[in-house]
Amino acid sequence: MEGESKTKAKPGKVGSSREASLKQKSPAEFFSENKNIAGFDNPGKSLYTTVRELVENALDSAESISELPVVEVTIEEISRSKFNNLIGLIERDRIDTALYDDYETEKAREKRLAKEAKEQEKQAKIAASGKKIKEVAKKAAKSRGESAFLKVTCKDNGKGMAHDDIPNMLGRVLSGTKYGLKQTRGKFGLGAKMALIWAKMSTGLPIDVTAATVGQDFCSHCILDIDINKNIPHVHLHEKQENSSKWHGAEIQVTIEGNWTTYRSKIISYMRQMAVITPYAEFLFKYVTESQDKNMTIRFRRRTDVMPPAPAETKYHPSAVDLLLIKRLIAETSKQTLVQFLQHDFTSISKSHAERLIGEMGSEFSPKMAVKSLTDQHIVRIHQLFRQAKFDEPSGECLSPAGEYNLRLGIIKELHPDMVATHEGSPQVFEGHPFIVEAGVSIGGRDVKPGLNIFRFANRIPLLFEQGGDVVTRTAMKRINWNNYKIKENQDKVGVFVSIVSTKIPFKGTGKEYIGDDIEEIASAVKSAIQQCCGQLKAKIIRQQAAWDKQERKRTLAKYIPGVSRALYDTLLTMIENDQSKRRKYGEEFDELVQKVSSHEITEATIKQKLTQHVDQMDMEMALEYATQSGMVEAAREAVFLNCLDDKQTFVVDLKSPVCVFRLFSGFGV
Ligand SMILES: Nc1ncnc2c1ncn2[C@@H]1O[C@H](COP(=O)(O)OP(=O)(O)OP(=O)(O)O)[C@@H](O)[C@H]1O
Numbered sequence: 249m250e251g252e253s254k255t256k257a258k259p260g261k262v263g264s265s266r267e268a269s270l271k272q273k274s275p276a277e278f279f280s281e282n283k284n285i286a287g288f289d290n291p292g293k294s295l296y297t298t299v300r301e302l303v304e305n306a307l308d309s310a311e312s313i314s315e316l317p318v319v320e321v322t323i324e325e326i327s328r329s330k331f332n333n334l335i336g337l338i339e340r341d342r343i344d345t346a347l348y349d350d351y352e353t354e355k356a357r358e359k360r361l362a363k364e365a366k367e368q369e370k371q372a373k374i375a376a377s378g379k380k381i382k383e384v385a386k387k388a389a390k391s392r393g394e395s396a397f398l399k400v401t402c403k404d405n406g407k408g409m410a411h412d413d414i415p416n417m418l419g420r421v422l423s424g425t426k427y428g429l430k431q432t433r434g435k436f437g438l439g440a441k442m443a444l445i446w447a448k449m450s451t452g453l454p455i456d457v458t459a460a461t462v463g464q465d466f467c468s469h470c471i472l473d474i475d476i477n478k479n480i481p482h483v484h485l486h487e488k489q490e491n492s493s494k495w496h497g498a499e500i501q502v503t504i505e506g507n508w509t510t511y512r513s514k515i516i517s518y519m520r521q522m523a524v525i526t527p528y529a530e531f532l533f534k535y536v537t538e539s540q541d542k543n544m545t546i547r548f549r550r551r552t553d554v555m556p557p558a559p560a561e562t563k564y565h566p567s568a569v570d571l572l573l574i575k576r577l578i579a580e581t582s583k584q585t586l587v588q589f590l591q592h593d594f595t596s597i598s599k600s601h602a603e604r605l606i607g608e609m610g611s612e613f614s615p616k617m618a619v620k621s622l623t624d625q626h627i628v629r630i631h632q633l634f635r636q637a638k639f640d641e642p643s644g645e646c647l648s649p650a651g652e653y654n655l656r657l658g659i660i661k662e663l664h665p666d667m668v669a670t671h672e673g674s675p676q677v678f679e680g681h682p683f684i685v686e687a688g689v690s691i692g693g694r695d696v697k698p699g700l701n702i703f704r705f706a707n708r709i710p711l712l713f714e715q716g717g718d719v720v721t722r723t724a725m726k727r728i729n730w731n732n733y734k735i736k737e738n739q740d741k742v743g744v745f746v747s748i749v750s751t752k753i754p755f756k757g758t759g760k761e762y763i764g765d766d767i768e769e770i771a772s773a774v775k776s777a778i779q780q781c782c783g784q785l786k787a788k789i790i791r792q793q794a795a796w797d798k799q800e801r802k803r804t805l806a807k808y809i810p811g812v813s814r815a816l817y818d819t820l821l822t823m824i825e826n827d828q829s830k831r832r833k834y835g836e837e838f839d840e841l842v843q844k845v846s847s848h849e850i851t852e853a854t855i856k857q858k859l860t861q862h863v864d865q866m867d868m869e870m871a872l873e874y875a876t877q878s879g880m881v882e883a884a885r886e887a888v889f890l891n892c893l894d895d896k897q898t899f900v901v902d903l904k905s906p907v908c909v910f911r912l913f914s915g916f917g918v
Contacts, residue, residue, distance in 0.1 A: 274479035275421040279442060280449060286442045287759040291395040294446050295506030296514050297759075299323070301439030302402035302500055303519075304709055307526065308426070308433050309406025309498065311558055313462060316550065317529035318405045321519070323508065325537040326397040334503075335452065397451055398506040400443075403499040408461040411468040411488065418444065418455060418500075419472045419481025429751050431559035431647050433709050443502045444474055450505035454484055459498040460491050467491040508535065514712055516546065521703055521710035523548035524658035525650050525747060528555045551661050554653060562646035562751060563595045566634040568680025574627050574634075578619055586622070587615035596640040609633060644675020644682040649749050650708055655688050663743055666692030667792075669784035673777045678769045683750035685770070687777035689785055690743035691735065698741050700724055704762075705747035711761055718762040720746040723774045733782035734789040746774055798870060805863045813856035820845055 279286055287297035303319055310317035329339055345351050352360070409417055416423050417440075424437030444455045454473035460466070466488040473482045508515075512535075519533050531548040564573065583589045590602035597605070606613050609629050622630075650658070652670040659668050668690040675682045690696075704711040704720045715721050724744045730737035748763065748770065756764045765771060824842050844850040903910040 274477055276441070276445065276474055276476045276479040279421055279438065280445045280476055283442065283446065283449075285759065286438055287761070288442055288446050290507070291450070291505045292507035292509075292511035294450075294504060295323070295398060295400070295508065296511045296518065297439075298400050298443040298446065298502060298504055298506070299402075299515055300518060300709075301434075301443055302400065302502075303522065303531075304433040305440060305500075306402055306404030306406060306498070307522075307529065307708075309408075310404055310529075311406075311555070313407045314555065314558055315405055315407075316553060316555060317526070318532075319529060320401075320403045320532045320534075322399075322401045322534040322536060323506075323515075324399040324401070325508065325535075325542075326399055326503070327538060328397070331397040331451070331503075395505050395507045397503060398508065399501060399503045400506075401499065401501045403497065405497040408464070408496050408498055409457075409459040409468070410461060411466075411486075414457055414459060414468055414470045415472055415481035415483050415486065418457060418470075419474045419483070421445075421474070421479050428561050429564060429646075430561045431707055431749050431751055433707050435753075440500065441474065443504065444472075445476070447502045447504045448473055448476070451503050453503040454482075456501040457498065458489075460496050462496045463494065464496065465491055465494065467495065518710055518712055519546065519548060520662055521705070521712070524662045524703065524745070525655070525705050525708050525710065527551040527654050527658040527661060528553060548662075551657055552654065554651075556648045556651050556654065559648040559749075560646040562642070563593060565595050565642045565677075565680035566597065566637070566639050568752075569594075569631070569634060571627060571631050574631055578622060578627070581619060583619060585615060586613065586617050586619050589619040595642045605633060605637065608637075641677045642680065642682045644684050646751065647675065647682060647684050647749050649684045649686050650705075650747055652686065655686055655745065655747065659688050659690050659743065659745060663690060663693035663696060665690035665696070665741075665743060667785060667788050668743075669781040669788070671777050671780035671784070673773050673780075676769055676773050678750070678754065678767055679752075681750050681752040683748060683770065683773070685773040685777045686747045686749075687774070687781050688743070688745035689735075689778060689781035690745070691785065691789075692741050693743060696741040696743055699738055701741070701743050703743065703745045705745070706753045706755070706760070706763060707749050708747065709760065711763075713759070714756075714762040717756070717765060719765045719767070719771050719774055720744070720763075722765045723771060724778060727771075727775050728778055728782065730782070733786040734793070735782065735785065744778060746777065748774070798867065802863060802867045806860070809856055809859045809863070813852050813859060816855050817850075817852040820850070 273281075283289075283294075287300075288294040299321060303321060306319045307317050310319075326334070332339055342348060417425070419441070421441045422437045423441075424434060426432045426434045427437065440455075447453055447455060454471050457468070457470045457472070459468050459470075467490070468486070469489050470486045471484040472486075473484065474480070475482045516533075519531060523529070523531055528550060529548075530550040531546075533544075533546045533548070535542070535544040537543055564577070569577070577593050578589070581589050581593050583592055586606060587599065587602045590597050590605060591599050603615050606615050609626075613626070613629075649672060652672050656668055656670045659665065659670075668688060670688040671686065673685045673687075675684050677683070702715065702721050702724055704715070704718055711718065724746075730742070735742060753760075754763055754767055754770070756762055763770065820841065823838070824845060841850070899912070901912040903912070
């Protein structure tokens with residue numbers, strides 16, 4: 249029979265009958281097979297995404313209980329032998345060495361060593377000449393075997409997790425507590441589970457969780473893994489432990505294959521940018537290996553206790569719902585009548601507005617009709633009306649932007665720029681979802697390259713990948729005329745920081761890496777926020793340029809004072825030495841001058857002193873004139889009172905800068 253079907257069937261048919269067999273996949277299975285769409289493309293990126301998902305959960309958790317976040321991240325490198333030990337695998341020496349990928353014949357080894365020696369010699373010569381050693385040489389030495397086993401631990405002081413919920417929260421793909429309409433870093437109910445799936449795929453080790461909710465006198469300890477086919481948690485251990493210190497928060501540990509070498513700089517940039525947008529959090533980042541010299545600890549200190557208010561859960565705007573969502577809202581509503589449902593389960597619909605809308609729906613609708621009795625046709629009618637009718641826009645009150653204060657503080661603390669300007673735009677709406685764009689533009693600073701350095705944030709998450717297509721990058725590169733604002737976009741070290749918060753961030757893809765450039769409302773809000781910052785900077789740049797010009801003028805004049813003093817004094821001496829007849833034509837004033845020079849009242853030093861005084865005087869007069877012209881008169885003087893530790897001392901100290909003077913003095917009534 250088998251042979252018969254083989255001869256009869258056309259080649260394509262065999263394949264298509266196999267394809268036709270029906271199969272189902274669990275979400276866990278789907279994401280394990282397509283892990284790149286969740287940011288787990290390769291071992292390096294997987295390490296980065298694991299850190300990112302855990303840190304973002306930690307921040308969401310602490311902020312949800314208005315606790316200033318303290319987040320500790322540790323990446324511990326585990327050697328192969330330690331790893332084997334951990335899983336109880338006995339070490340085995342290689343016998344057939346030629347079987348292995350890193351096997352080298354004796355000839356190849358000699359060739360490599362000779363090449364390396366030559367390279368080293370070349371580098372030594374370059375180093376001796378004081379030139380920078382090229383990166384290429386280092387790259388040549390890289391091999392593909394840099395993936396390692398890494399234990400990633402993230403500990404926070406957040407709300408913790410209820411004992412019984414832990415397995416489902418962390419062992420079931422697409423489960424979470426952030427599905428409501430609210431600005432949160434997490435949304436999909438996927439991140440932590442992807443880290444677990446990757447651990448399962450690369451090391452086979454389960455996730456280890458310790459958590460305690462606020463006020464709980466025990467900690468939950470859970471070791472679990474995930475049944476990929478069924479998408480259910482597989483619990484190895486779930487116990488309660490003593491919590492005498494009443495600690496609350498979560499500590500999640502996952503052992504994965506990762507590549508620290510290639511993603512090190514990305515992970516550190518991510519932590520640094522997170523510190524910029526979250527200056528009210530304390531981050532401790534550690535990388536631990538068996539060799540001490542590779543270890544690293546970075547602490548990003550908390551710089552403020554001012555935390556943005558927690559985002560609030562909001563209701564859907566009528567223009568943001570589809571048929572399915574309306575059906576779900578009807579199923580979930582606690583309201584009895586249609587009018588109550590429209591008024592209370594949506595934003596921007598008042599009672600009278602709801603009644604008018606119902607009147608518009610037709611005779612089969614009435615305000616008092618039971619909402620649960622609505623048929624599919626009724627729902628289509630409501631949906632169509634929602635699409636066509638006019639509604640007030642949703643307010644941005646439910647959103648929690650970082651705030652200009654935090655953004656500015658974060659930029660200053662991490663970049664130390666020469667100048668910074670920030671702006672928070674007013675709430676706007678995209679497809680029924682409110683959003684706010686905040687921006688900061690800085691000039692100069694530490695570790696900032698000349699040109700545009702773009703930093704993007706969405707719901708206060710730094711976005712580091714796929715920069716090219718992002719709305720912020722495109723706007724900064726293509727739609728801002730930097731010259732108009734006296735900013736040299738290719739020479740100046742320009743930092744462009746844009747943070748977008750919304751109840752729905754229109755990310756492209758599940759990787760949460762970039763926001764497309766196709767949403768006009770967002771693109772124009774981004775442009776306007778950057779322009780506002782540039783406008784502020786332009787005034788500062790012009791003022792600074794004027795101050796520099798003035799300083800330069802003073803410096804140039806001062807440079808000539810010694811030479812001019814000497815020349816003047818020499819001229820005076822020559823004139824004095826001239827005979828009487830010649831001196832007479834200089835007049836009586838000259839006699840007085842002769843007197844003063846002879847009695848050493850006028851010397852080269854006094855001329856120098858007078859000229860210096862004159863230049864200072866001129867400088868002050870010009871500064872005053874400039875201040876009057878630009879409105880910086882006495883009114884700009886502001887008194888700030890500080891408590892003096894020692895009130896017996898009196899002092900006046902002026903700290904001068906080209907644009908202002910800080911005068912510190914003791915005592916009252918001065
Ligand atoms: N550190 C933590 N503290 C408290 N709860 C946590 C913590 N980490 C995860 N959770 C809970 O587990 C749930 C699932 O987390 P997971 O990372 O899988 O998804 P998410 O954060 O909801 O969404 P996303 O996939 O977009 O990140 C979260 O919704 C949260 O309730």
